[in-house]
Each structure stands twice: as structure tokens, then as C-alpha cells.
Amino acid sequence: MSSLRHTGREVGDPRLDGYLDAARACILDVGWRRTTLTEVARRAGVSRMTIYRAWPDMGSLLGDLMTREWVGVAAATTEAAGDTTTPNGIAAAALSTVRALRDNELFVRIVELDPDLLLPYLLHRRGRSQEALLEILTAEIASGQESGAIRGGDARLMARSLMLSGQGFVFSALTMTDADLGLEVLDGQLLHLVSSYLAPR
Template sequence: MTSHRHNTESEPGPRDGYLDAARECILDVGWRRTTLTEVARRAGVSRMTIYRAWSDMPALLGDLMTREWGTLVASGVEVATTTPTPDAIADAVVATVGALRDNELFTRIVELDPELILPYLLSRRGRSQELILEVLAAAIAAGQEAGLITDGGPQALARGLVLAAHGFVLSAHTMVDDDVDQSALDAELHALVSRRLAR
């Protein structure tokens, strides 16, 4: 799912290099052992340079996760400029869920520091979730205008689908075994989305 509003052509700035260094740290040693000092060392800059950009690690992590997940959403299947049918939107949702589930940074955080994800499931929406909701609601609204998607508030429909997708991102591995493989679960997610949006 692509949002051109969030897809710029500008060259990466210095902060992207610092975020790259933070990403490497988290992949290597996990969140708990990553410090702003270590990020500065890996980025080849002074500690004060990093401290001027972020006051603490949670602030840096928020920007890193927004960049990481936002990039996945922006590089997913385009639905805003194609015919927004229930099946096309379902394709985009399944592709985005799969990309998130397979992302190495996401996997590392879930494996080593799952508590970092909990606030976004239990307390508040993050910037990446807002981006996903924005793109999905816009696609649903476009499909409704074209008479292809069921009636209902686009925001409510989008939020319901994102809530359902959470389980397919975070818990799908608990449902995979000799009887049901990942492709079967992805097919169930596709059916869930397309049937909910069908007229």
C-alpha cells in the first residue's frame, strides 16, 4: 500500500545514517544493550551530535520504527491508483502483513524486546499505524465511490481490518504446524479482508 504523501524522492540526510547505525546496534545486541553512545560510535559522530537529534533511546526508536515500517507500507502493493476492489485491497493487506512479519528489525525486536511493541497494541497508536490506517481508509473510500466496496465509515472499516491483521503479524507463527502452513493462514487473511469489503 503506497501513500505518495509519505514517499519523497529526497536524498537521505545525516539522520538516516544515525538511524542506520541504531538499526545495526539493535540487530546486533538488542534494544536493551543499545545506547546513544554506541549509536554515535557506529555512526562515527560525537555523542552530542546524537543527543542533539534525540534526547533518549525511546525517541530514537520511535523515529526508527516509523522509518522502517513506513518504508514497508510505502513499498507495498499500490492500491490508491489502481482499481480499489476488495481483492486488490486484500492483496495489499496480505503483502504488507507478510513484509512486516519478515522484516529483520521487527523480528529482532519481537524476539528480544517484545515489550517495545506492547504500547502500540494496548495503549496507543503509533505513527506507522496511523500511516497504514490513512492509506487503507483512502483506498476503501475510493472503492466506495466507485461502487466496488460495501458501505460504512472508511475509518471504522480500516481500523477493524488493522486490528484483525495484528494477529496475523504477531501471532501467525503460533498457528503454523503440520496441519496449517503460512500460505493457508495468508489465504484466510485475504478472505477475511475481501469478504468484509465486498458489497
């Protein structure tokens, strides 16, 4: 997976991975609101100024951490899905990504303790991880269109529409399950939704 550039840093830069690992461990232990750059520095075994030179505040550090985490999950699940230039391939990758994100321990911890951190990315603006995932999905759709495996249309619009659907399955799927309809059955509908949406008319 290629690194993601942001304000002079590179998510995926091995020099910063240790610091991000320390921040991840802090958040898993005590949550984001009780995690400080000083504590991240202590866990990483470096000076506080070393951390401050990379991130001016916890918000910017969290942004880099979430980008690394979510894009890393998507890259791994997409690679495992195989050919993601067909409707069924993209659907399989989408479902794997949704499931991996729902089970991701960092995601679960943030939702449990600090869910409001995620609200800006759901209500007001796209984050860098969303932009990166949209870029990947748009390229896959466009490639499938070139081969005729995916219906024609604006690949960017199609990718954004699928992203909205996927976010619902990540954040809200459990609100739509009960004794009659379990998560497995609901997830099966995501496969159908994505593959049908992309299939040639």
C-alpha cells in the same frame, strides 16, 4: 513515500537517515536494551551531541526508526500490489504487508530480544506507524467507495477493523499453525477475510 513529521524531526529526512541506519545496525547486533545513543553516534561517525540534538533518548529514536521501517514496508508492498482501491487489491496489499513485516529483520530481532517494546502499541495506544498505515488504508477504502468497488460504511471504522485483523496475522499467526494447517493456508484466509469484508453487499 512522504515524510512523517514528529516533534520537529522528519522521518525520511536524509540528514537523519544515516543515524537511523546506525541505530538499526546496533539493534540488529545487540538488541535495543544494549544499544545506547553513544554507540549510535560512534557507528554513525558523529559526535554524541549530534545524536542527542535529534533524539533526547533511545525511546524517541526507536519510535522514529520503527515508523520509518514499518511505513516503508507498507508503502513498498502497497505499490507492488497495484490498484488498492478494490477489495482484491487491498487484500493483496494487506497480505504482502503482513508477510513483509513478519520477515522484516528488525521486527524479528525486536520480537526475539525485546518483545515488550511492542506491547504498548498492542494494548494501550496507537503508534505513529499505525496512524500512518490507518491513514493510507482509510484513503484507499474511501476511494474505492466512491467508485462503487467497496461497500459503503465508515471508512475509518473499516480501516481500524482491518488493522486489528492484520496485527493478529503479524504477531500471532505462528500460534495458529501446526502440522495440519500451515502458514500458507492461514494467509490465504486473510485474503478471503479482507476481500469479503470490503466487497459490495
